[in-house]
Amino acid sequence: MSRQPRVREQDRKVAKRVSGSTGKLSLRKQKLHQRGRAITSRSVQAHALDTFGSAEKAEHWMNRPNPLFQGKAPGQVLESDPSSVEAELVRIDYGVYV
Numbered sequence: 001m002s003r004q005p006r007v008r009e010q011d012r013k014v015a016k017r018v019s020g021s022t023g024k025l026s027l028r029k030q031k032l033h034q035r036g037r038a039i040t041s042r043s044v045q046a047h048a049l050d051t052f053g054s055a056e057k058a059e060h061w062m063n064r065p066n067p068l069f070q071g072k073a074p075g076q077v078l079e080s081d082p083s084s085v086e087a088e089l090v091r092i093d094y095g096v097y098v
Contacts, residue, residue, distance in 0.1 A: 016065060
């Protein structure tokens with residue numbers, strides 16, 4: 001069973017003030033995590049859309065080189081290792097920066 005990172009109440013309040021949201025995972029994401037579904041490129045793309053709020057922003061993030069993926073774009077890494085891209089999106093959801 002994987003542990004969810006604890007989000008301090010102060011961090012949640014800041015996230016709410018900045019983004020207008022509670023900083024919690026959406027219901028769709030919670031259901032995906034609870035069911036333990038296999039991570040597919042399609043589910044990761046849907047997660048990116050949910051995380052960034054628009055197709056344009058999600059596509060920009062997926063096509064922009066990222067140092068976490070050794071300078072490759074998440075879209076390139078998605079085909080070979082979708083779980084690493086999913087993990088980065090979860091970190092973004094929780095405001096955890098590496």
